[in-house]
Amino acid sequence: MSSTAVVFPGMGPSTFADVGKFMIVNPFAKARLAEASEAVGYDVLTAFSRSEHVYTEVAQVAFVVNSIAVSDWAREHLGLNPLLCAGPSNGLRAATAFSGALSFADTVRLTADLAAWEREYFDRAENADIVTHSFVRTPGDALAEMLAELDERGEWAEISSYLEDGFFNVSLREHNLDWFKQSIRDAGGYSMYTMRPPAHSSLFEPQREHAAREIYPKYTFADPDLPLVADHDGALVTTGEGVRELHLAGIVQPVRWDSVVGTLRQHGVERVCVTGSDNLFRRLRSTKSFEVVAVDPDRALKHRKSLVQR
The missing domain is CATH 3.30.70.250 (Malonyl-CoA ACP transacylase, ACP-binding)
Structure with missing residues (x-):
């Protein structure tokens, strides 16, 4: 997959009913769940199974777990070895871990920290609607x-x-x-x-300022092992500081998927591996101008069944 880019999609509605079986039986998911549970200090699988909202803290953590677990599966079973990595919207969290800019455990902790602050921020009267x-x-x-x-x-x-x-x-x-x-x-x-909660607006500058001051200083970003494509302007991000700034920009900058697509084409990408639960990005017309390889929990489960049948 030498001319491949990996895309970690933004988080759409996803429940335990949708992905719970994958999390229980897939060995890559079980390994990542153990890491994530240690990182946040509670059993992620149990908490997610009891979660009643699709964007709770644990739902966001579970989304990162599953995105990375299916990328682990794709590396072993599909030979995934991309040139570039993109993570539109909160897909950036999994992209950050995949690229090596932040450890998986720190990515999970960062996701939990951001979700907790997000809930507090949007529970305030002036932001609740x-x-x-x-x-x-x-x-x-x-x-x-x-x-x-x-x-x-x-x-x-x-x-x-x-x-x-x-x-x-x-x-x-x-x-x-x-x-x-x-x-x-x-x-x-x-x-x-x-x-x-809502996402990506200049109105959320106070949220960005708080995150920059109180949350992100707890984490040290390394230079990524492969460049990340910024989802708001298509720029290539190759430094740890750049990845940190990309996270903060995503709070206040709109996603411009055409900019990401333009950068992928400019760098000779022919194949896009959409890695994680997704019913959106792989279906966009601009994405389908590439060869699209969809790698999600359902595919990993079906592959396991086919191995058992053999």
Whole structure:
């Protein structure tokens, strides 16, 4: 896989029902679970099985565990040896561990620290009604009109992710969500899901400042073993300090997937290995311009079954 890039997708809705079997039976997952449980000081598998929300602290930790576990599986069974690594949105956490910029244990601890602060920050009254809404098949000019109308009404909203033509994530106040969904329908678009907590907005500068001051100084980032592609501008990140800054930028900068794709093409990537639970990035038209290898818990489980049958 010499012309391959590995992409750790951002975290979509994922529950124990979706991935629990993989975590219980896959040897790579079991090994990573043991490391993660030691890192955070509780049994990740048990806590995740009892979690009632898809973005809790333990759900975010479990997402990192599974992303790295399937990358371990892909290295052994598929010969995964990429040129570049990308981790859009909170896929950056797994990408950081995979690249060697941070140990797996520290990545798990960082994920837990960020999730705890995120929960505190968005429980505050002034932030509690902010959500990020994901939608497709909506022309950019129609979205611009929606945002302009909100602005005229004195209402805040911002694009959090530019995924491809017609596919966006927008952060806004929840009391405007029903109107926004109707406007999407009126424009011929389709609403997918709403994320709580929200992500990627300049409004979250206080969250970035706190993370830079109170959370990230506890972790030492090494120069990555392979370059990371920044998800907001496509720049190649090759230093530990650069990886740290990439994490902080992700709090306030929107994801621009086209920038990542452009960098991959520029460096001769022909194949993209999307590694982790994903129903989004491997389906984007720009991603499918590469040969796409989907490596997720289901594939690893099916491979195990085929070995048993032989």
